[in-house]
Amino acid sequence: MAEKGVKVLGMWASPVVIRVEWALRLKGVEYEYVDEDLANKSADLLRYNPVTKKVPVLVHDGKPIAESTIIVEYIDEAWKGGHPIMPADPYERAQARFWARYAEDKCNPALYLIFTTTGEAQREAVRVAQQCLKPLEAALEGRRFFGGDAVGYLDIVIGWLAHWLPVISGGPSFCQD
Ligand SMILES: N[C@@H](CCC(=O)N[C@@H](CS)C(=O)NCC(=O)O)C(=O)O
Numbered sequence: 001m002a003e004k005g006v007k008v009l010g011m012w013a014s015p016v017v018i019r020v021e022w023a024l025r026l027k028g029v030e031y032e033y034v035d036e037d038l039a040n041k042s043a044d045l046l047r048y049n050p051v052t053k054k055v056p057v058l059v060h061d062g063k064p065i066a067e068s069t070i071i072v073e074y075i076d077e078a079w080k081g082g083h084p085i086m087p088a089d090p091y092e093r094a095q096a097r098f099w100a101r102y103a104e105d106k107c108n109p110a111l112y113l114i115f116t117t118t119g120e121a122q123r124e125a126v127r128v129a130q131q132c133l134k135p136l137e138a139a140l141e142g143r144r145f146f147g148g149d150a151v152g153y154l155d156i157v158i159g160w161l162a163h164w165l166p167v168i169s170g171g172p173s174f175c176q177d
Pocket residue numbers: 011014015016017038053054055056066067068069175176177
């Protein structure tokens with residue numbers, strides 16, 4: 001019989017696992033959190049995510065889902081009540097997905113370079129990252145959150161930086177990717 005309940009396979013320092021935990025908490029869903037040692041992955045992680053073998057994995061009633069942004073959308077659909085994560089309007093939803101993709105594809109690699117370089121290379125990385133972030137800042141103009149008055153999908157996708165700063169200020173990257 002399939003295992004019941006909600007489980008998150010994560011890693012404490014991961015900037016993408018926190019998205020899943022934020023989404024579950026916003027929905028008020030109780031879950032079990034399992035911290036993975038990424039240098040010695042558990043049998044569960046290899047079984048539930050045999051393709052990429054990465055965290056996060058959400059296991060809902062025994063069924064695994066991988067990829068943080070896909071998991072966040074799944075959580076919004078599976079627990080329809082409570083805090084809405086995706087915008088109700090199809091156009092706004094498309095916009096949120098566009099900016100999420102932009103942040104993932106353009107900004108995250110640029111931001112990551114800041115933490116992995118020094119000297120002139122780091123100064124250049126800061127400049128590139130600032131350029132990447134400008135359109136995002138413009139999209140936020142006049143709003144408290146990307147989701148409007150309340151935290152939504154894009155806030156969850158982009159908010160990792162606030163979570164990660166204390167992590168990286170403790171030393172080099174803890175995340176293998
Ligand atoms: N695009 C994936 C990225 C997942 C990812 O890179 N997870 C890292 C931790 S932050 C991981 O599990 N790394 C282990 C590995 O690459 O073997 C997502 O958003 O879920």
